[in-house]
Amino acid sequence: MENKRVPEELDPEAALGLLDRAEFGRVAFLADGVPTVRPVNHVLLDGRIVVFTRHTSALGRAVRRQADVQVAYQADQIDPGTRTGWSVLVAGTAADVSRGPHAAQLGLQVQSWMKLPLDMVIAIEPQEVTGLRLAAESGGPR
Amino acid sequence: MENKRVPEELDPEAALGLLDRAEFGRVAFLADGVPTVRPVNHVLLDGRIVVFTRHTSALGRAVRRQADVQVAYQADQIDPGTRTGWSVLVAGTAADVSRGPHAAQLGLQVQSWMKLPLDMVIAIEPQEVTGLRLAAESGGPR
Numbered sequence: 479m480e481n482k483r484v485p486e487e488l489d490p491e492a493a494l495g496l497l498d499r500a501e502f503g504r505v506a507f508l509a510d511g512v513p514t515v516r517p518v519n520h521v522l523l524d525g526r527i528v529v530f531t532r533h534t535s536a537l538g539r540a541v542r543r544q545a546d547v548q549v550a551y552q553a554d555q556i557d558p559g560t561r562t563g564w565s566v567l568v569a570g571t572a573a574d575v576s577r578g579p580h581a582a583q584l585g586l587q588v589q590s591w592m593k594l595p596l597d598m599v600i601a602i603e604p605q606e607v608t609g610l611r612l613a614a615e616s617g618g619p620r
Numbered sequence: 621m622e623n624k625r626v627p628e629e630l631d632p633e634a635a636l637g638l639l640d641r642a643e644f645g646r647v648a649f650l651a652d653g654v655p656t657v658r659p660v661n662h663v664l665l666d667g668r669i670v671v672f673t674r675h676t677s678a679l680g681r682a683v684r685r686q687a688d689v690q691v692a693y694q695a696d697q698i699d700p701g702t703r704t705g706w707s708v709l710v711a712g713t714a715a716d717v718s719r720g721p722h723a724a725q726l727g728l729q730v731q732s733w734m735k736l737p738l739d740m741v742i743a744i745e746p747q748e749v750t751g752l753r754l755a756a757e758s759g760g761p762r
Contacts (some may be wrong), residue, residue, distance in 0.1 A: 482735035
């Protein structure tokens with residue numbers, strides 16, 4: 479069974495377009511010095527990835543501890559059946575924008591799926607955006 | 621539209637069972653001091669998460685740099701349409717087992733989807749396993 483894939487690089491604009499249409503992704507960050515990762519809902523607003531969480535969550539604590547903390551944000555949509563899809567990775571800095579203008583509206587725009595009291599809006603400023611696509615016919619017509 | 625979810629905690633055994641049936645996940649680690657995350661295929665063998673990569677990949681370099689480096693491994697299966705599914709998170713240490721017994725067979729068991737020359741088998745030893753389920757009827761019949 480030869481159905482392996484050659485990943486094709488996406489340009490940053492295409493990658494951000496895919497991220498824009500996704501409803502959730504995963505944020506990787508340091509929690510007490512140890513790398514961890516959490517699934518979260520997001521919305522792309524003015525080029526920033528906005529997430530809505532709680533001050534007491536692991537991500538909330540990491541962002542409160544240090545201004546502009548380094549994070550990675552990843553989203554993908556991959557079908558295990560066909561082994562096709564895409565993955566996008568953003569390296570950037572995360573900041574608490576809960577006290578910024580329109581923070582409440584910002585948070586609601588995220589449309590979190592969680593039935594939890596959320597009180598912290600975090601914005602991730604992208605520094606580097608990369609992405610790859612897995613297609614059945616690499617280089618061929620799609 | 622009230623279709624928010626209350627995440628239910630999974631016990632570690634149930635979480636590992638879901639991870640076992642998944643074909644890929646995402647590993648979070650430190651690359652040059654900065655948290656990052658990469659999608660990879662995995663297989664669960666003898667309680668360890670085994671991935672197959674290249675010595676030159678970001679993950680390969682991180683694991684070569686430091687023995688038993690701290691990583692997080694995450695997999696999920698969430699349907700954005702119904703907002704139901706699960707997410708599993710493993711905190712653990714990763715080690716290069718490419719020179720261990722049966723390394724070649726181990727690597728092939730991972731069944732990587734990538735058409736790339738892979739030469740490094742990494743085993744993640746779980747330290748902590750957590751998981752959550754998003755269900756439509758929290759606490760109700762499923």
